[in-house]
Amino acid sequence: MDRHPAKPTPWNGVATLTGAAGQRVLLDEECPKSSISCPLCSFRVHDAAPNVTGMANVTAHPTVRRMNFGFGVQAPANKYFADGSMVFSHMVAVLSAIFPPGEELFVRSVRRYKDQLIDPDLKQRVAAFIGQEKTHGLQHRELNEQLAAMGYPTAWFEYLLECTERMEKFTDKQYPDPDQLPRLRRFFLGFTVAAEHFTAVWAENILKSPEIQTMMYAPEIRNLLNWHALEELEHKSVAFDVYRAVGVPESTRLRWMTFASHFGIPILVLFTWISIATTDHEGRRQPVRIIKETVQMLRNPMWKGFYKSMKPFKNPSFHPDQIDNTELLTTWQEALFGERGELAGHLR
Numbered sequence: 001m002d003r004h005p006a007k008p009t010p011w012n013g014v015a016t017l018t019g020a021a022g023q024r025v026l027l028d029e030e031c032p033k034s035s036i037s038c039p040l041c042s043f044r045v046h047d048a049a050p051n052v053t054g055m056a057n058v059t060a061h062p063t064v065r066r067m068n069f070g071f072g073v074q075a076p077a078n079k080y081f082a083d084g085s086m087v088f089s090h091m092v093a094v095l096s097a098i099f100p101p102g103e104e105l106f107v108r109s110v111r112r113y114k115d116q117l118i119d120p121d122l123k124q125r126v127a128a129f130i131g132q133e134k135t136h137g138l139q140h141r142e143l144n145e146q147l148a149a150m151g152y153p154t155a156w157f158e159y160l161l162e163c164t165e166r167m168e169k170f171t172d173k174q175y176p177d178p179d180q181l182p183r184l185r186r187f188f189l190g191f192t193v194a195a196e197h198f199t200a201v202w203a204e205n206i207l208k209s210p211e212i213q214t215m216m217y218a219p220e221i222r223n224l225l226n227w228h229a230l231e232e233l234e235h236k237s238v239a240f241d242v243y244r245a246v247g248v249p250e251s252t253r254l255r256w257m258t259f260a261s262h263f264g265i266p267i268l269v270l271f272t273w274i275s276i277a278t279t280d281h282e283g284r285r286q287p288v289r290i291i292k293e294t295v296q297m298l299r300n301p302m303w304k305g306f307y308k309s310m311k312p313f314k315n316p317s318f319h320p321d322q323i324d325n326t327e328l329l330t331t332w333q334e335a336l337f338g339e340r341g342e343l344a345g346h347l348r
């Protein structure tokens with residue numbers, strides 16, 4: 001494994017990366033001997049879960065990238081932009097609708113504890129996590145407007161899922177100390193940690209599958225998914241480290257993961273069917289097609305093997321960085337944002 005990822009490009013300006021246990025890892029420009037083992041690059045190897053490598057991941061400090069996609073300029077020619085599949089396209093639209101309110105909930109859940117954090121490195125990672133999630137929400141909102149214009153009920157899903165925001169904002173104002181209402185606050189943080197693992201597995205499936213890349217017919221939607229997936233992997237351990245740092249009992253995250261494992265994909269399928277039933281005349285007339293495409297979608301690389309990949313999270317000694325995504329990350333960082341990166345021109 002290359003322990004010295006590529007030099008920071010002008011768009012990121014990040015000087016260091018951080019290992020699983022918070023160790024500082026030098027970049028090439030700091031370490032003159034990047035091809036040999038640097039004494040500062042000692043990684044703690046966590047206990048390996050059954051399907052992980054046992055090698056600690058080198059998680060980049062999340063890099064906040066201000067993006068500019070071409071949504072609103074030209075809608076995809078094909079309404080069913082995901083593999084020509086009505087079901088898969090509605091599911092991607094549902095996911096895009098869920099992201100803005102969901103990610104704002106993640107941000108609130110983590111930010112609530114920022115003043116309790118002692119580790120300056122973790123504080124920086126939290127700030128970057130918030131920046132990334134906020135940017136994801138903004139970009140997905142732009143895509144959601146385009147999808148709404150194409151007939152997808154993205155505005156409805158966004159509206160419904162914003163239901164906790166009002167309650168959380170009220171409690172945060174009335175009880176600003178996160179140690180007040182601790183069960184409620186820990187409930188949200190536990191949910192965030194489980195959901196971040198869910199999105200990290202989803203992100204890994206997207207980035208490692210050439211098939212998914214060819215399935216996304218609309219280039220800007222594919223670009224958005226790739227960028228979002230990359231950043232989900234970059235910050236996959238931030239909420240988890242906050243969770244550990246503030247001492248929330250393990251049982252909370254484990255209960256949430258049990259819920260996510262059992263109901264995560266069924267809920268997405270249900271929302272997808274609701275999306276079709278409420279807005280898609282063509283879909284309402286073709287129930288057999290819906291069933292067939294649902295089965296196909298659950299077998300495609302975005303979801304295939306998903307439950308197995310979720311399992312390590314249930315190990316009491318689990319840490320997200322046990323799953324080594326270093327190579328995948330460096331490959332995609334270069335492919336998207338390197339000098340000739342596909343999305344270098346999308347940076348603001």
Ligand SMILES: [Fe+2]
Pocket residue numbers: 103132133136228232
């Ligand atoms: Fe995100």
Ligand SMILES: [Fe+2]
Pocket residue numbers: 106133196199232235
């Ligand atoms: Fe995330």
